[in-house]
Amino acid sequence: MVNRPPGKRSLAPSHVYALLEPGPVVLLTTAYRGRANVMTQSWHTMIDFEPPIVGCVVSDRSFSFTFLRASGECVINVPSVRLAAQVVGCGNCSGRTVDKFARFGLTALPASRVQPPLIAECHASLECKVVDTRLVSKYDLFILEVVKAWTTPTKRPPRTIHHLGSGLFMVSGKTIRLPSRMR
Amino acid sequence: MVNRPPGKRSLAPSHVYALLEPGPVVLLTTAYRGRANVMTQSWHTMIDFEPPIVGCVVSDRSFSFTFLRASGECVINVPSVRLAAQVVGCGNCSGRTVDKFARFGLTALPASRVQPPLIAECHASLECKVVDTRLVSKYDLFILEVVKAWTTPTKRPPRTIHHLGSGLFMVSGKTIRLPSRMR
Numbered sequence: 001m002v003n004r005p006p007g008k009r010s011l012a013p014s015h016v017y018a019l020l021e022p023g024p025v026v027l028l029t030t031a032y033r034g035r036a037n038v039m040t041q042s043w044h045t046m047i048d049f050e051p052p053i054v055g056c057v058v059s060d061r062s063f064s065f066t067f068l069r070a071s072g073e074c075v076i077n078v079p080s081v082r083l084a085a086q087v088v089g090c091g092n093c094s095g096r097t098v099d100k101f102a103r104f105g106l107t108a109l110p111a112s113r114v115q116p117p118l119i120a121e122c123h124a125s126l127e128c129k130v131v132d133t134r135l136v137s138k139y140d141l142f143i144l145e146v147v148k149a150w151t152t153p154t155k156r157p158p159r160t161i162h163h164l165g166s167g168l169f170m171v172s173g174k175t176i177r178l179p180s181r182m183r
Numbered sequence: 184m185v186n187r188p189p190g191k192r193s194l195a196p197s198h199v200y201a202l203l204e205p206g207p208v209v210l211l212t213t214a215y216r217g218r219a220n221v222m223t224q225s226w227h228t229m230i231d232f233e234p235p236i237v238g239c240v241v242s243d244r245s246f247s248f249t250f251l252r253a254s255g256e257c258v259i260n261v262p263s264v265r266l267a268a269q270v271v272g273c274g275n276c277s278g279r280t281v282d283k284f285a286r287f288g289l290t291a292l293p294a295s296r297v298q299p300p301l302i303a304e305c306h307a308s309l310e311c312k313v314v315d316t317r318l319v320s321k322y323d324l325f326i327l328e329v330v331k332a333w334t335t336p337t338k339r340p341p342r343t344i345h346h347l348g349s350g351l352f353m354v355s356g357k358t359i360r361l362p363s364r365m366r
Contacts, residue, residue: 015348021225022345022353023206040365042204045228047240047322055238055324057230081359088361134317135326139230141238143322162205162345162355165198167363170205172345173356176264178271180350182223 004150005109005118008125011149016052017183019078019124019149020044022172024160025087027077028058029108030067031116036108038100038119039064040091042163044076049183052146054128060140063095068142072130073114076144077122080158081171086121087161113147123158125150187333188292188301191308194332199235200366202261202307202332203227205355207343208270210260211241212291213250214299219291221283221302222247223274225346227259232366235329237311243323246278251325255313256297259327260305263341264354269304270344296330306341308333 004010020026025042043057054076058065068074079087086104093100101108108117111127118125127150132143162170187193203209208225226240237259241248251257262270269287276283284291291300294310301308310333315326345353 018348018351021206022347023204043229045238045240046226047324053322055228055322057228084359084361088363088365092362092364132318132321135315138315139236139238139326141230143318159356161359163365164205164358165201165366167360167365168201169359169361169363171356171359173342173354175347176267176344176352176354177350178267178352180271180274180352182271182274182346182350183348 003112007120007152008118008150009153011151013052013146013149014050016126016146016149017046017049020046020054022160023162024078025163025169027079027087027090027119027122028064029075029077029116029119030064030071030073032067032071036101036117037064037067037095038090038106040087047143054144054146056142056144057140058142065140068130071115073116074128074144075111075114075116075118076126076128077119078124078160079122081161083121084161084169118150123152123154186295190303190335191301191333192336194334196235196329196332197233199309199329199332200229200232203229203237205343206345207261208346208352210262210270210273210302210305211247212258212260212299212302213247213254213256215250215254219284219300220247220250220278221273221289223270230326237327237329239325239327240323241325248323251313254298256299257311257327258294258297258299258301259309259311260302261307261343262305264344266304267344267352301333306335306337
């Protein structure tokens with residue numbers, strides 16, 4: 001049994017893919033030696049359903065790379081469009097010189113299985129451990145296992161944001177149902 | 184100089200990321216020994232800008248896996264919501280028993296640098312070669328280099344579709360501009 005962060009609801013591992021597969025911009029938190037950081041990220045993909053495996057590119061020029069490499073842990077937090085200003089702000093500066101939690105008013109909550117914090121304001125948080133580093137040196141590609149997933153109950157489905165490049169973002173639109181036999 | 188497929192416009196390598204980063208469902212074409220196939224896919228991520236490197240998960244249970252593994256080539260085609268029925272149809276059957284191009288009325292166009300065809304009805308097509316197979320046996324994850332990219336000029340930005348799981352799809356919504364310094 002793990003501690004439930006305030007306001008969060010546990011999500012079954014088999015449902016994690018539905019959060020990342022549509023391609024949202026995410027906020028990735030890391031921690032090392034008692035210091036936490038957060039970066040904006042959108043180069044990620046699901047790799048397996050259960051346990052949920054995720055591939056995630058973290059540039060070796062980023063401060064988060066150092067933390068992720070050293071600690072082997074991160075949390076992938078999914079923000080809605082209401083956090084768009086903070087998401088872009090986190091992408092425009094480096095944790096080397098800024099405490100981004102303080103600057104952007106993001107609330108760190110203790111995770112249950114890893115050291116990096118959840119972000120309270122995000123509607124989903126995936127606690128991850130690095131399970132494969134074979135493609136890190138060449139591609140900055142980390143293979144992560146989601147060891148615990150949380151969501152925040154919301155009245156309406158949150159609108160996610162999707163990076164189109166050069167300051168343009170797509171906001172998730174209407175949902176349609178099609179007779180898919182895909183999972 | 185490569186042959187330009189009819190109706191298509193060449194896209195600079197540095198612009199490719201804007202097509203895949205928002206997470207659209209794509210149609211992946213492969214070919215082997217003169218036979219082409221197409222599968223529906225949405226587990227992919229950008230890995231590098233230029234040359235554009237893409238990570239792509241193709242299940243080893245799929246017919247496309249055999250073709251991709253044997254030929255080392257594929258084309259990632261980006262459909263708009265107008266092709267939603269065909270996209271779902273291609274995901275619901277296997278090329279082992281069906282000629283999906285014929286069944287779903289998809290027009291195969293010769294690519295310029297690889298054997299698998301472009302799909303004329305898709306608004307973007309990325310010709311890819313497999314450049315790293317280290318994570319194929321464990322994760323079905325192929326590392327691809329986009330060797331040539333094509334788009335179809337359209338009056339309005341095409342609405343892409345994004346898989347939410349279990350037959351639910353999000354259609355891309357409005358576009359917003361934010362003061363991002365991210366590429």
